[in-house]
Amino acid sequence: MIIQLIRSNLRNFQAYSSARSLYNKGMLLDANENSFGSVIKSADDLSLNRYPDPYSLDLRKALAKFLRMSEKNIFVGNGSDEAIDLLIRLFVEPDEEIVVIEPTYGMYKVAAELAGVAVRTCTVDENFQTDIAALLSNVTAKTKIIFCCSPNNPTGVLMKLQDIERLCKNFSGVVVVDEAYIEFASKPSAVRKVLNLPNLVVLRTFSKAWGLAGIRVGYAVAQPEIIEYLNRIKPPYNLNRLSGKLAIEALAKYPKMMEFRGAILEERKKLVKDLSAVGFKVFPSEANFLLVSYPQASKVAQVLAEKYGIIIRDFGTKPKLKDCVRISVGTPKQNKLLIQALKKII
Numbered sequence: 001m002i003i004q005l006i007r008s009n010l011r012n013f014q015a016y017s018s019a020r021s022l023y024n025k026g027m028l029l030d031a032n033e034n035s036f037g038s039v040i041k042s043a044d045d046l047s048l049n050r051y052p053d054p055y056s057l058d059l060r061k062a063l064a065k066f067l068r069m070s071e072k073n074i075f076v077g078n079g080s081d082e083a084i085d086l087l088i089r090l091f092v093e094p095d096e097e098i099v100v101i102e103p104t105y106g107m108y109k110v111a112a113e114l115a116g117v118a119v120r121t122c123t124v125d126e127n128f129q130t131d132i133a134a135l136l137s138n139v140t141a142k143t144k145i146i147f148c149c150s151p152n153n154p155t156g157v158l159m160k161l162q163d164i165e166r167l168c169k170n171f172s173g174v175v176v177v178d179e180a181y182i183e184f185a186s187k188p189s190a191v192r193k194v195l196n197l198p199n200l201v202v203l204r205t206f207s208k209a210w211g212l213a214g215i216r217v218g219y220a221v222a223q224p225e226i227i228e229y230l231n232r233i234k235p236p237y238n239l240n241r242l243s244g245k246l247a248i249e250a251l252a253k254y255p256k257m258m259e260f261r262g263a264i265l266e267e268r269k270k271l272v273k274d275l276s277a278v279g280f281k282v283f284p285s286e287a288n289f290l291l292v293s294y295p296q297a298s299k300v301a302q303v304l305a306e307k308y309g310i311i312i313r314d315f316g317t318k319p320k321l322k323d324c325v326r327i328s329v330g331t332p333k334q335n336k337l338l339i340q341a342l343k344k345i346i
């Protein structure tokens with residue numbers, strides 16, 4: 001039972017009883033809002049003088065329709081970063097640990113350290129693949145969460161659905177699969193696997209393919225028990241009215257997102273060719289970025305930034321990533337400028 005995995009002091013945790021969770025219509029004189037309106041005229045149409053729905057039901061219903069699941073399977077947060085933080089705080093006791101598969105997205109470790117829990121690392125092989133048997137053998141009685149990132153940032157490697165399933169079935173803790181870049185992948189999401197795997201949590205976001213990093217909306221998909229606990233421990237009004245509204249609007253623009261996806265994948269293909277022609281080793285990517293290596297790549301990144309104002313991300317100090325940099329796929333014009341600059345530098 002998943003409840004057994006929840007931190008013992010949180011099993012009977014009483015959520016903060018926010019005003020808008022008790023009442024959201026009527027003559028609202030209960031939350032010390034400004035009943036006259038907002039100082040910004042246009043904000044009045046959106047009732048921005050009022051706190052948002054604490055449980056973002058409209059957005060969760062829209063997401064449920066989009067995923068063909070129930071809103072009870074969906075937690076929405078202030079970016080998926082908020083879900084990462086809350087998952088660690090919900091499940092991992094101070095003397096327990098999480099496992100991360102290096103190199104990967106840095107926030108799992110940061111959130112764990114902030115929560116005062118240990119981080120055990122397991123490293124990918126030479127092809128950036130995760131050996132599931134080795135990962136499972138690395139797990140201890142203290143391991144509460146395994147974080148997997150698929151496609152992985154910064155390697156661009158996608159995990160097989162069978163591997164995720166195997167991990168969930170052979171690990172007694174929680175498996176979090178972060179699918180921030182899944183829209184760019186060639187294989188389907190693991191999201192519907194949560195229906196049969198009670199210890200699986202899938203994270204998704206509006207920050208990448210949907211082009212909405214600025215509104216900070218991410219979501220976790222899991223069985224209702226986990227979602228219910230995340231909702232209990234989250235800050236009362238974690239998602240603001242503007243972001244919730246824009247995320248709902250975004251879902252209605254699915255074809256536009258797919259258009260972006262198509263254009264980005266097309267550019268990714270071109271960029272692979274062009275970077276290889278310049279002399280970079282380009283690793284296969286299932287995301288909207290490319291991990292590439294070149295002798296003294298960090299120096300190249302530095303000159304790109306200082307001389308050309310083109311910013312890429314240096315990963316040279318991370319495990320297995322000597323001389324590696326990560327380049328986000330840009331527009332055709334940006335990619336052309338990048339390649340021109342690289343030709344001059346190299």
Ligand SMILES: Cc1ncc(COP(=O)(O)O)c(C=O)c1O
Binds near residue numbers: 080081153178181217
């Ligand atoms: C793998 C991964 N997960 C999560 C995030 C953060 O997503 P959000 O903007 O939804 O907090 C990022 C951002 O770069 C990421 O690379």
